[in-house]
Amino acid sequence: MSKKNVIIIGAAGRDFHNFNTYFRGNESYNVVAFTAAQIPDIEGRKYPAELAGDLYPDGISIYAEEDLNRLIKELNVDDCVFSYSDVSYQHVMSIGAKVNAAGANFVMLGPRDTQIKSTKPVISVGAVRTGCGKSQTSRRIIELLMEKNLKVVAIRHPMPYGDIAAQKVQRFAKLSDLEKHNCTLEEMEEYEKYRSKDNPNEKFERREYQK
Known part of the structure; x- marks a missing residue:
């Protein structure tokens, strides 16, 4: 079974936590990117290899959320995982609609997969x-x-x-x-x-x- 390509949609907080608890070391998935909103100057950086684990020796690139549509297509993304807060239900579902329109699944992880x-x-x-x-x-x-x-x-x-x-x-x-x-x-x-x-x-x- 081939790995699913994943983008984690975040704001340099819950997104990193979701990666650490669910995706790091999970050979069913290949996290190809994070996107960042809310926090300035996060895009253009990387989630470092030291924290990303053995499956990501080069770390994971962080992009601006406005690049999401392009990234889904260029990186052949299967799932986009929404992973930040301080936004309305309308905002969340608007992102979900954009993700679906670009051809990917819109996913939110639950507590069983992310609680410590x-x-x-x-x-x-x-x-x-x-x-x-x-x-x-x-x-x-x-x-x-x-x-x-x-x-x-x-x-x-x-x-x-x-x-x-x-x-x-x-x-x-x-x-x-x-x-x-x-x-x-x-x-x-x-x-x-x-x-x-x-x-x-x-x-x-x-x-x-x-x-």
Whole structure:
């Protein structure tokens, strides 16, 4: 049986997670490209071979989403996997219609294929869009757990502004780690709140959850 050629439609976040959990090492598929929206200056880069695995020794190219129609035809794509958020139902289905019109299947992966098993108790904080208050909610949950004398670690996926390979695992145990990992001002504003005298918790960023 021949491999299916796949494009993952994303925004340098959930798309990388979907690749790592479902497609990496999966010999039934050949991921030929990522496309990027929302985040500036992502297209033209590559998802590095170090994270892509043995099936992708040259890494995987990232293109602008506006090139999707052309890529489907030029790369003989079978499936396009939608993998980002902060968009309306109308936007998602509009992308799906464009994918189908270009001759490919439109796919969305479910939780059974993408969730990660943990050996520790986990509280997951999510929202329908950016700016709903996930950070404040997360910090309040940490405060409540600390009141019960529990050790708490916060985990999130890294923002994709820096070296993607260097971001496979980042540990923030003290404020100086923010400079060590070359954090942007946006990242510093988010992470330093986890290191106050009243909230001395570690924070991890993981793009590579097997490490």
